[in-house]
Amino acid sequence: MRGTGQAARRLLAAILGGWGALAACAAPVGDMEDDMASQRARLLASLEAEGIRDARVLAAMRSVPRERFVPEEMAEHAYGDHPLPIGHGQTISQPYIVALMTGLLQPEPHHRVLEIGTGSGYQAAVLSGLVARVYTIEIVAPLADGARTVLAGLGYANVEVRTGDGYAGWPEAAPFDGIVVTAAPEQVPQALVDQLAPGGRMVVPVGPVHAVQSLTVIEKSDDGRVSRRQVAAVRFVPMTGGPDERPRPR
Ligand code: SAH
Numbered sequence: 001m002r003g004t005g006q007a008a009r010r011l012l013a014a015i016l017g018g019w020g021a022l023a024a025c026a027a028p029v030g031d032m033e034d035d036m037a038s039q040r041a042r043l044l045a046s047l048e049a050e051g052i053r054d055a056r057v058l059a060a061m062r063s064v065p066r067e068r069f070v071p072e073e074m075a076e077h078a079y080g081d082h083p084l085p086i087g088h089g090q091t092i093s094q095p096y097i098v099a100l101m102t103g104l105l106q107p108e109p110h111h112r113v114l115e116i117g118t119g120s121g122y123q124a125a126v127l128s129g130l131v132a133r134v135y136t137i138e139i140v141a142p143l144a145d146g147a148r149t150v151l152a153g154l155g156y157a158n159v160e161v162r163t164g165d166g167y168a169g170w171p172e173a174a175p176f177d178g179i180v181v182t183a184a185p186e187q188v189p190q191a192l193v194d195q196l197a198p199g200g201r202m203v204v205p206v207g208p209v210h211a212v213q214s215l216t217v218i219e220k221s222d223d224g225r226v227s228r229r230q231v232a233a234v235r236f237v238p239m240t241g242g243p244d245e246r247p248r249p250r
Pocket of ligand 1: 090091092093116117118119120121122123124137138139140143164165166167182183237238239240241242
């Protein structure tokens, strides 16, 4: 009897599950947007509970539709607090880490910020609402192109995406009030330290490839002195490129 009851319940669950899936397919766009907005609100509440208290950072993240920065088939997972694959062996960072790094930058509305590692464009979109201008560099051309398209489509007009190697920074736009590096170099590229404005701040995961790295804050004082402190253990994809991989004259 019990067995039959279980089988009947499984059958009912399968039918209901099937209807659920059908209903989800047929859901009007407005419903899906509401659903994403409520998932986003839950994520923000959990980030707050985990200690992210910077109201401006929370407001900026509340305004960015993370589902638009992940591959379509990942959209339903967009508001989990974890990284997700974005193709080309790369990932969109975990929301908690985006919030942490953005807060450590101490962005101000007049700031000009450089990001190394555009990836999906999500971190750049979060910064877009917090600062005057965002310059972001991505070494994988299709990712740079994808991020440029999504950012423009969503109206983030103060973000400029460059395809290239972030080791050299963006000298024409320097100096920057803030630099955020979202791939891990083994050593901090000197060009990036040079491109920090006096009073500027860089947030960068430093350490060996495919291991735990130290999330490091580098500050340049008004008189140009550079100091650094380590704030957390993190795990980022490696920063590729760099002087060793540049084509050499023959
Ligand atoms: N900030 C991204 C996550 C980035 S993942 C987001 O919000 O989605 C790290 C990115 O850094 C990857 O896309 C990788 O291709 C890129 N990257 C690695 N080395 C780089 C380099 N030298 N210059 C620019 N981008 C680099």
